[in-house]
Amino acid sequence: xxxxxxxxxxxxxxxxxxxxxxxxxxxxxxxxxxxxxxxxxxxxxxxxxxxxxxxxxxxxxxxxxxxxxxxxxxxxxxxxxxxxxxxxxxxxxxx
Numbered sequence: 001x002x003x004x005x006x007x008x009x010x011x012x013x014x015x016x017x018x019x020x021x022x023x024x025x026x027x028x029x030x031x032x033x034x035x036x037x038x039x040x041x042x043x044x045x046x047x048x049x050x051x052x053x054x055x056x057x058x059x060x061x062x063x064x065x066x067x068x069x070x071x072x073x074x075x076x077x078x079x080x081x082x083x084x085x086x087x088x089x090x091x092x093x094x095x
Contacts (some may be wrong), residue, residue, distance in 0.1 A: 045053050069075050 042053075
């Protein structure tokens with residue numbers, strides 16, 4: 001039941017806003033339980049796999065970053081003696 005109801009209004013059916021607030025509260029609880037379960041699962045995976053899981057996640061993140069940079073028209077690759085250098089070159093020279 002909605003907290004906003006006074007003692008006089010308890011006999012009335014709940015309003016749409018009250019029902020929606022209760023559903024949002026339940027959704028937040030379910031979301032928090034899911035996040036806690038995910039954290040526990042990751043913790044167990046780290047215990048079993050050690051640093052391999054963290055290394056795997058770093059590689060996934062690096063792939064996502066490389067993909068984003070490769071699709072950006074403002075990023076140019078310049079070869080150098082120690083590898084490639086990334087430059088952020090604005091498309092408009094007036095910036």
